[in-house]
Amino acid sequence: MTEQDLLSVEKLVKRYGGLLATDDLSLSVREGELHAIIGPNGAGKTTLIKQLTGEIPSDSGKITFAGQNLKRLSEPGRSHIGLARSFQITSLFQEFTVLENVCLAVQAHNGHSFRFWKKVNKDKNLTDPALDILRRIGLEQRADTAAANLSHGEQRQLEIAVALATKPKLLLLDEPMAGMSKEDSERLVERLIELKSRHTILLVEHDMDAVFSLADRISVLVYGRAIATGTPDEIRNNDDVRQAYLGEE
Numbered sequence: 001m002t003e004q005d006l007l008s009v010e011k012l013v014k015r016y017g018g019l020l021a022t023d024d025l026s027l028s029v030r031e032g033e034l035h036a037i038i039g040p041n042g043a044g045k046t047t048l049i050k051q052l053t054g055e056i057p058s059d060s061g062k063i064t065f066a067g068q069n070l071k072r073l074s075e076p077g078r079s080h081i082g083l084a085r086s087f088q089i090t091s092l093f094q095e096f097t098v099l100e101n102v103c104l105a106v107q108a109h110n111g112h113s114f115r116f117w118k119k120v121n122k123d124k125n126l127t128d129p130a131l132d133i134l135r136r137i138g139l140e141q142r143a144d145t146a147a148a149n150l151s152h153g154e155q156r157q158l159e160i161a162v163a164l165a166t167k168p169k170l171l172l173l174d175e176p177m178a179g180m181s182k183e184d185s186e187r188l189v190e191r192l193i194e195l196k197s198r199h200t201i202l203l204v205e206h207d208m209d210a211v212f213s214l215a216d217r218i219s220v221l222v223y224g225r226a227i228a229t230g231t232p233d234e235i236r237n238n239d240d241v242r243q244a245y246l247g248e249e
């Protein structure tokens, strides 16, 4: 771990029976970078994200985030110190508007319960930060639309907006482009270029055009291990990566 590292993962292991989903996995994310994780299906990318958030326990290994060992921190505890995963579409309040969804997340982050949910879109302390986030993610025109009436691409943008409402130090994005049209993913790439100037981001993504245009560094996972980490150019020209993953001889 170096001083620049916001997150450091050392020898992380997650076992499912005889299968090692993550296998002595080590990597680090530097403050301010967009670090992408790529790898074939089943390489352990989502498992890593879940180990980071605390959704699943690790069998062994160490995660240090913002100087703290995460071992004893629960999922909400990790979110509280600035580790946010974009929520899944299924956790959006479908009948609520886009603005209300983000206001609720701002309110929850401020430590309030959902008791006053009926008034969230009338409270400037909630709507001001929520509208700022919606502008940054490009959803401000849809503020008054019910989440259920958004396109798939817009719902995925709203998930990211909800994660941003927790003011994360590190934003974890697990396949944000999944299921998006080419046009929607290109639009999201533009938004992420803006977001990465203000946030440290760990991005798991299969869309290689998006990864190679966004990432400052890329780690390649194969069978639960990081076989290489480097800049997009270094990864493109790495022989091990080309053989193991990019499918070249």
Ligand code: ATP
Pocket: 016, 019, 020, 021, 039, 040, 041, 042, 043, 044, 045, 046, 047, 048
């Ligand atoms: P993809 O790109 O397809 O999303 P991934 O790199 O995210 O794949 P993981 O979902 O982390 O891969 O899965 C890693 C390995 O762990 C796979 O072999 C998967 O089948 C296995 N696995 C994941 N979750 C479980 C579980 N709950 N029980 C048993 N095996 C699991």
